[in-house]
Amino acid sequence: MQITAVEAIPVNIPITPLEEGGIAPYVTNHNSLEDMDRVLVRVDTDEGISGWGEVRVFLSPDATVSVIEDGIAPMIVGQSPFEIERFRRQLFIEYANTDMFFAPIETACWDIVGKATERPIYELLGGWTTPGQTGRKHRNHQTEYDDDRSVEFAYCLGILPPEESAERAKEVADAGYSVLKTKAGRDWRTDVERIIAMDEAVDGELEFRLDPNQGWTTDQATRVGAMLDDAGVYLQYMEQPIRVDAHGSLAALRSRTTQPIGPNEDTYIAHNLQQLIAANAVDVAVLDLTPAGGIAGLRQQAGIAEDAGIPVTHHCAFDLGIRTAAIMHAVVGIPGFDLPSDTVYYSWEDDVITRPFEIESGRITVPSEPGLGITVDDSTVEQYRID
Template identity: 75%
Template sequence: MKITDIEAFAVNVPLVPFEDGGIAPYVTNHNSLTDMDRVLVRVDTDEGISGWGEVRVFLTPEASVSIIEEGIRPLVVGQSPFELEKLRRQVFIEYANADMFFAPVEVACWDIVGKSLGKPVYELLGGWTAPSQTDMKHRDHQTDYGDVRDVEVAYCLGILAPEQSRRRAAEVLDAGYSVLKTKAGRDWKDDVARIKAMHDEVDGELEFRLDPNQGWTIDQAIRVGSELTDAGIYLQYMEQPIRVDAHKSLASLKNQTRQPMGPNEDTYIPHNLRRLIDAGAIDVAVLDLTPAGGITGLRQQAAIAEDAGIPIAHHCAFDLGVRTAAILHSVQGIPGFALPPDSVYYGWEDDVIADPFEISDGTLSVPDDPGLGVEVDRDRIEEYRIA
């Protein structure tokens, strides 16, 4: 089997407004979102089997589509979708890291291989590894679990006023979630007030992740962590609180605040995961298959973290159904993902797959059909396609 063509489709899909139960505008340290641009990637083969991948837009939709179709396509056409390790080592662009743009092509290859063999991707990765992310029950007790394809996800919330956050936290708990992640970084005092309000509203029944996207200085991060500790609030982890490549400062913060550190953007930089481990600056590895170059690269990173005894969570980048499916297969089939992946899937007004996922009691089910197990609806792509 050989790859014959690659085509990319940029789409813009709106988010459900907050007052209607959604999350828009989703405010972060960097921006405020009411919709999101995504790129869907189709890889075709000479045996008539096609696979799909998905990636966020880089710079502009036109730039992203051009890099994939004009840059990545010539490097992989004529190659076998089965030979993923060979493929990802051949995709080399001098002075640039092409992993992000190769990732949706790589995921599409997994989709093709699974369809060809009649197997879901998580089985190709080795099968069920972590059906109970929150309490890590022993593998010998498999029969004690319900549907092992149910993956708990963490609810993600933008920066809101404390009272709005308080109300939403109660709704999230009622909906069956056990973990809530909120953005931060614009004002560290407001960030503390928001976590305290939510913790108080749910009487400590939710765990929290706090993500300022590198928005704090080291002194601010120390005060945030210390104030929460003094209030008896222990985060599941503090995600990338300070700038990347400041590993000694991150280790110092980790030791001074008693809050677990979960670097994310730091792990996008090649070899940083190993450096973070060596510096004692990481408690949770917040990984992402896109900057890793796809599922194969993610598996390599996960092995490094698992060998170091560090639990893993998967990052969310406003994923439609294709990348959501890829993430679910990855956390199901790759060892080490002991914490629920982030998700904002509930925030979309629509999706580009024929049968959108349904969230039940804070969980998503891993598709069991061959490949990624989702069917892309071309009509919906055209409806949301960016001209």
């Protein structure tokens, strides 16, 4: 089997407004979102089997499409989709890291391999029956494996006033979620006030993640941790509280606070995860398959974290059904993922797959059909296509 073509398709999907139960405008330290551009990637083969991947836009839809179709595709066409690891290791371009552009092609190759072998990706990855795997039910190492084929997700919320955040926290708890992540970073004092208000509103029924997207200084992050300690609030983790590549400062912050530290953007940079571990600067690894270069690269990072005894979760990047499926297969099939992954899947006004996922009590059932287990709806893609 050989790859014959790679097509990148940019789409723009609206996000459901707050007043309709959604999260738009989704306010972060950097921007405010009411819709989102995504690029869908289809890889075709000479045996009539196609696979799908998905990636966020880099700079612009046109720029992302061009790098994938004009830059990466010529290196891939004519080769076998079964050679995923070789692809990943041969993709060297001087002065540039192209992992994020390769990731959707790599995911599509996994989709093709699964369809060709008639197996879901999580089975191909081999770790889905590992004791302690996220979303899996195990009594102990000796007893029979019990698989409910669902993955738990954390609800993600943008920056809102404390009182509105508290109201949404109650709704999230009532919907059956166990973890809520909120953006932060515009005003650290209000960030603290908001978390305390949410915690009080749900009477401890939710765990919280606080993500300022590098928006605090080390001093501010230290104060946030201390004030939450005083209020009796213990976060699941603070996500990337300070700038990337400041591992010494991150380690110093970790020594000053009881709140766990979960680097995210830092893990997008090659070899940073090993350096964070060596610097004692990480409590939780917040990983993402796209900057990792795909599912195989994510497996490598998860193995590094697992060997260091560090809990692992997966980041959210406003993922439609294609990448949401890839994330679920990855966190089920790769050992080490033991915390709920982030998602905003509930917020889309529409999806590009024929059977959109349903979230029940904060969980989504992993597709058991071959490959990703999803079918892309061509008419919906054309409806939201932006090129």
